[in-house]
Amino acid sequence: MEEKGNPREQREVVKARRPEGSRPAPLAPSSAEKKRQRTASVAAAxxxxxxxxxxxxxxxxxxxxxxxxxxxxxxxxxxxxxxxxxxxxxxxxxxxxxxxxxxxxxxxxxxxxxxxxxxxxxxxxxxxxxxxxxxxGEIDLARKLFKMREEDKPIHENFLKLRWQEMLEAVNTLHHERVVHSDLKPANFLFVEGSLKLIDFGIAKAISDDTTNIARDSQVGTLNYMSPEAIQGQGGSIPGEKPRLKVGRKSDIWSLGCILYQMVYGRTPFAHVKNFMQKLQCITDPRVEIEYPPIPAHLSHLSGDLLSVMKGSLERDVKKRFAMDELLSHPLLSGRGAGCNAERELSLPLSQVQAMLKQMHATGGLTRDLNVDDLMSTINAQVKGGREIDITETLSSSIHRHNQGEEAVEAQTPHLTSSVSQSRPARQIDDELARSISNARRHLRHVDTIELAKQKQIQSESKAEGLEGLLRKGLSAHRRAIEVASGSRAGVEESTEDWRE
Structure with a gap:
């Protein structure tokens, strides 16, 4: 029997037999390691x-x-x-x-x-x-305006009003959060799914709770749209202190006024001044009047409102300059101004138009003569108020008035003879005839009374025939009354006597 050696000695023998420089075979990678390697290679690729x-x-x-x-x-x-x-x-x-x-x-x-x-x-x-x-976004307003001008397309009234309102509302949202943008210009309004949105807040700054202005260490913004107070600034109260620029919400109003001016005239108020220093002076110097050429022909019907908004926004005196609420409620947008088009086109989403059609179908409005003025008044009020379109109540009211009008016309038919004779007997005959016709109409509306009588086991054929005969006689008298209503008094008396019999 061969004697076993010492394990340590055996390991040394194996090590001695291994070729010099060789290494043990690497272990196979685990599944987790393989997954990590694949992820790393994909990420690298x-x-x-x-x-x-x-x-x-x-x-x-x-x-x-x-x-x-x-x-x-x-x-x-x-x-x-x-x-x-x-x-x-x-x-x-x-x-x-x-x-x-x-x-x-x-x-x-x-x-x-x-x-x-x-x-x-x-x-x-x-x-x-x-x-x-x-x-x-799809395109900013600056490129959109440039493209329209390049294609020689005039800015339509609806485009101008809608985009102006969207800009006002976006800036108003910012001001409600006590933030002044300070760099409003067409390039910073972006079309997102068809609506304008405000972008680029890099130099926007919050207003502290105890003031209405913000202080800046340097001039910021784009010169053609900068307000006079953003350019001028005020010196510090401490000698040697660096001047600080004080601007508030109305600085953004000036910039908005410059954008509207550009939409109307195709340029900003001082774009024609090419020298930088001269432009600074023109913007800040109250003695330099801002030019307001005649409004383009396609917008001439809005000239009064447009000039009012532009002049109110481009007022150098901050205290006299329009505030945001004045711009939002201005006749240019509200439609109450003398220069506003009375027949304003209303733009509604497809979903709201579909909802109105469903409401009209449900109330029977599609088959009636409706009061269009009432409907448009309701829709305009709801759109301005930002509410969902609901014309159900207006439709019901309009249909009710329509039906009342038809009944009134019918009810007035027997009284056409009142113009023939104003004597008391004639008026009495008219009253009796009116009552008779009213009874006939009531019976005609309830002609199913015969069937009801049968259901109540009224078996007498004579009674049923008598009721039916009464209805037919009433209808006959009603028709004769209409035929002779514009005729002589004798004809009226004859029809009344027939009914009494």
Missing amino acids: HNDDTIFVRRVPYTRLDVMGRGGSSKVFKVMGPDRKTYALKKIRTKGLDRETVESFENEISLLKSLKGKDGIIRLVNYEIQPGLIYVVLEL
Whole structure:
């Protein structure tokens, strides 16, 4: 029997027999390790086309724009919807610029879900990088206006009023949140699914609770749309203090006035002044009058209201300048002005039109002569009030009045003889005839009384025949009354006597 050796010695022998430089065979990877490797390889393969924002993958589709430190991509999210993704490289930027991007994210978070404000979808702040994902728009107002001018298309009244109202409401939402945008211009209003939404809040700033203005260390905004007070500013109260610019909500009103001026005339109030310093002086100097050429012919019927709004918005004296509530209630939008078109076109979503048709069908309104003025008045009031269209009550009221009118005409037929003779006997005959006709009509409306009588076991054929004969006789008298109503008094007396018999 062979003696077994020491295990340690056996290991040393095996080690001695292994060729120099060789290594033990690697262990087979586990299933979890294989899955990790596959995920890593896929991620590496798609790294150039995918951007992760808070671990949410967005696939790049196109480059929409680029600036000095940022790019904007059109991307597709995991929900198969397209968005705008802004990638900002903050390395090398000064702190104030970085804060403006962070400020925009903060404001968009607080304004999320507000009407007329671009919706923040996702964001992430990393060292040296900022990602912002926003809902995607089709075209901004600046490009839209340029395209219309390039194609020589005049701005239609409905387009002007609708877009002006959308801009006012978006800025009003911002002001209610105590925020001044400070850079309102056509390029910062974006068409999203057909409606204008306000974008670019990089230099917007909140108003503190104890004041109506905000203070800035420098001029911000686009010169052609900047208000005089945003350009001028005021010096600090402490000697040697850096001047600070004080602007409030009405600074945005001036910018809105410049946009409306551009929509009407095709340029901003001082676009014709090319020299930068001269333009600054023209905007701030009250002695320089703003030109208001004749309103274009296709908008001439709105000239009074348009001039009123533009002059009220472009008032250099802040205290005299229109406030937001004055613009929203102005006749240009409310339709109460003398210069407003009386026959305003009403634009409604398809769903509301379908709902109205269903309401008309349910009430029988599609087969009646309705009061269109009443209907349009109701619809206009509901649209202006932001309510759902409901014309059921108006339809019912209109149909009721229509039916009453028909009955009134019928009821007046027997009294046509009153113009023939005003003597007392004639009027008495008329009254008796009216009562007779009323009885006949009542019997005719309830002609099924015969069937009811049979159901109540009234077996007498003579009674049924007598009732039917009474109805027929009443109808005959009614017809003769109508035939002789415009004739002689003798004819009226004859028909009445027949009925009495």
